[in-house]
Amino acid sequence: xxxxxxxxxxxxxxxxxxxxxxxxxxxxxxxxxxxxxxxxxxxxxxxxxxxxxxxxxxxxxxxxxxxxxxxxxxxxxxxxxxxxxxxxxxxxxxxxxxxxxxxxxxxxxxxxxxxxxxxxxxxxxxxxxxxx
Numbered sequence: 001x002x003x004x005x006x007x008x009x010x011x012x013x014x015x016x017x018x019x020x021x022x023x024x025x026x027x028x029x030x031x032x033x034x035x036x037x038x039x040x041x042x043x044x045x046x047x048x049x050x051x052x053x054x055x056x057x058x059x060x061x062x063x064x065x066x067x068x069x070x071x072x073x074x075x076x077x078x079x080x081x082x083x084x085x086x087x088x089x090x091x092x093x094x095x096x097x098x099x100x101x102x103x104x105x106x107x108x109x110x111x112x113x114x115x116x117x118x119x120x121x122x123x124x125x126x127x128x129x130x131x132x
Contacts, residue, residue, distance in 0.1 A: 003126075005056035006119040012058030013112035019061050020047045020105040024098050031093040034074075036081045041071025042091035068092055 023045040030042040044067030052058040070092070077086030 002056075003119045003123045007116050009056050009058040010112040010115035010119070012052060012060060014109055014116070016047070016049050016059050016061055017105045017109040017112065020049075021102065021109065023047045023064065024102045024105060027093050027098050028095070028102070030091060031095060031098070033091055034076075034079060034081055035071075035089045037073065037083045037087050037089050039089065040069035041089045042093070043067050043069050044091065044093050 027044050033042045035041055046065040046067065048062045048065055049059050050062040052060050071089045072092055073087045074090050075086050076082055076088050079088045081088050
């Protein structure tokens with residue numbers, strides 16, 4: 001694989017992990033979104049990644065899978081959206097899982113960024129050798 005190939009593959013990894021972080025951020029931001037029991041709860045988003053075939057390879061976003069629209073019912077009779085029995089619907093977002101996903105996505109992004117940096121430095125060093 002060439003230096004440019006390494007940069008390309010790492011770039012695809014950065015794109016996927018950025019989209020992963022965006023989805024996790026959206027999940028965390030909507031963790032406390034309340035809806036009426038007659039409506040769907042916020043659906044947790046999960047980014048699906050797949051290997052790219054051909055060329056130098058890499059990874060791409062294959063799609064987004066949505067979590068359950070059922071959410072969880074919470075008894076909160078004072079809430080303006082509460083039904084006749086005093087229930088509202090909260091999303092089924094597990095904050096500890098989301099924070100773990102965020103850390104993994106951040107580390108993946110950092111690792112791919114480090115590959116880009118090192119490949120760029122190697123290319124610049126090769127250019128310096130050619131000038132000598």
